[in-house]
Amino acid sequence: KLLQSQINPHFLYNSLNFIYRMISSENLEGASKMALFLGRYFRYATKSNLDVTTIGEEVANIDVYLQIQQMRYPDKIWFEIGALHEMQDYQIPRLLIQPIVENIFVHGISSFEDKVNVTLDFSETEDGKIHTQMNGHGLNNVYQRLQLFFREEGDLWMECRENNTIVVMEFPAEYKRLEV
Numbered sequence: 001k002l003l004q005s006q007i008n009p010h011f012l013y014n015s016l017n018f019i020y021r022m023i024s025s026e027n028l029e030g031a032s033k034m035a036l037f038l039g040r041y042f043r044y045a046t047k048s049n050l051d052v053t054t055i056g057e058e059v060a061n062i063d064v065y066l067q068i069q070q071m072r073y074p075d076k077i078w079f080e081i082g083a084l085h086e087m088q089d090y091q092i093p094r095l096l097i098q099p100i101v102e103n104i105f106v107h108g109i110s111s112f113e114d115k116v117n118v119t120l121d122f123s124e125t126e127d128g129k130i131h132t133q134m135n136g137h138g139l140n141n142v143y144q145r146l147q148l149f150f151r152e153e154g155d156l157w158m159e160c161r162e163n164n165t166i167v168v169m170e171f172p173a174e175y176k177r178l179e180v
Contacts, residue, residue, distance in 0.1 A: 011102075011105075012038075012042070014072070015034065015038050015068060015072070016038075018034060018071070018072055019031045019034050019035055019038070022034065030071065033071070034068065034071055037064050037067050037068045037071070038068060040061075040064045041061060041064045041065055041068060044057070044060075044061040044064075045061070045095065045098075047094070050094055051093065051094060052091050052092070052093060052094060053091070053092065053093075053094040054088060054089050054090060054091055054092070055084060055087050055088055055089070055090045055091075055092055055097075055122065056084055056088030056089065057094075058092060058094065058095070058096065058097050058098065059081055059084060059088075059097070059120065061098060062081070062097060062098055062101050062120065063081055065098065065101065065102065066079045066081075066101070066118060069105055073116075075115070076115055076116055077115065077116050077118065078115055078116070078117050078118070079117070079118040079119070079120075080117075080118075080119050080120070081119075081120045082119070082120060082121035082122060083122075084122055085122075087122050087124060087173070090173060092149070092171065093145050093148075093149045096142060096145055096146070096149075096169075097120070097142075097169070099142055100142055100167050100169075101118065101120070104116065104118060124173055125170070142156060142169070143156040146169065146171060149171075150171045150172060153171060153172045154169075154170065154171045154172075155169070155170045155171075156168070156169045156170070
């Protein structure tokens with residue numbers, strides 16, 4: 001609930017302003033597409049009765065978010081979301097992965113001179129954990145939620161490599177059968 005209340009209003013205002021500018025420049029197709037993406041994003045982000053979701057649903061919302069950002073920064077963002085395979089039905093706390101992706105933009109996309117590459121990959125480890133790797137920032141809130149939901153079986157760490165920050169998240173695969 002607290003995370004929902006922290007949804008960045010600047011993202012909404014900036015997106016609405018972007019829609020206005022597209023309409024003013026008679027780019028009605030772009031404005032329509034942006035409004036559709038924005039509606040989908042906020043429908044997912046503000047569901048107050050849903051604390052648990054699937055990896056597939058979380059990643060679908062991240063894809064919508066990245067589509068919006070790609071429209072706002074057309075020559076600055078490249079993103080790739082890896083195949084989920086059987087992991088798409090694994091259950092996780094809603095908005096667990098989203099804040100890390102959002103922080104790529106909150107903490108200075110405008111300061112990057114080159115194109116920003118956002119990648120999100122999932123794999124299952126031999127010991128039955130889901131291994132999620134993404135680049136971004138903003139780990140503390142996500143780590144605390146992992147610990148609350150998965151206890152000691154959830155882990156999160158960050159690796160800095162040259163001009164790249166890698167965020168790695170692990171949690172048990174057994175939660176794919178969790179009752180909601």
